[in-house]
Amino acid sequence: MGPLLPNGFIPFEWDSIIAIIIGIAFGFVLESSGFSSSRKLAGVFYGYDFAVLKVFFTAAAVSVIGIYYMDYLGYLDITQLYIHPTYLWGAIIGGVIMGVGFVAGGFCPGTSLCAVAIGKLDAWVYVFGIMIGVFLFSELFPLFEPIYDGYFLGNITLIDSFGWNPYWIIFIFAIIAVVSFVIADIIRKRVKKVFYE
Structure with a gap:
């Protein structure tokens, strides 16, 4: 199942x-953290709630530090991890579409399903929109294929792209996360002062 489990410990x-x-x-943790609330999620874009930013930055930092630490200790071979291929145009255009959808609907695809599970009507509408989008994309795929496959960069990482030491990238990423948390708190306090006082 995972690199820390010996072969055959858990049957396939x-x-x-x-x-x-x-x-x-995971869904339970999302719901318990309030991530099924579109107001909480959209708060990142309006400056009154940065819980999503903090959670995802923390998750990314802890994950990358943990992966490289386990690799250093010999519990995990980082060269065996799958790296999703990069198609630059698809990533940029898809990121813009998802960003607009996130701001407009207040959900990302994962949190929308979490909200559907507890019966939120706005999440049902959001997921229905996702399904329509998936259907249209699949039906019109020959039209979108040049964009979808455009500017293929291979299975690369930031480390591959810049040729930097991975430990420096992790250190810089951790610093960026801490600075982002501080800036987010400053923005939140200012927004709260303007709108709630």
Whole structure:
């Protein structure tokens, strides 16, 4: 199942069940953290709530530090990890579409499903919109394919792109995260002062 588990410790047949359990646990944590609220999620863009920014920055920092630390200790071979291929135009255009959808609807795809699970009507509308978008994209794929496959850069990372030492990138990323948290708190306090006093 994972690099820390010896071969055969968990039978292959259990992979789907374990994935479902992890998914339920993840959804529970999202809901408990308030991430099924479109107001909380959209708060990042309006400056009154930066919980999403802090959670995802923290998750990214902890993950990358943990991965490289386990690689350093010999528990994990980082060269064996899958790197998703980069298609630059698809990433840019998809990022813009998702960003606009995030601001307009107040959800990202994952949090929208979390909100659907607890019966929020706005999330149902959002997910229905996602399904329409997926359907149109699949039906018109020959038209979008040049953009979808455009500017293929391969399975690259920032480390590959710049040729930097990975530990320096992790250090810089951690500094950026801390600075972002400080700036986010300053912005939140100013927005709160303007609109709530």
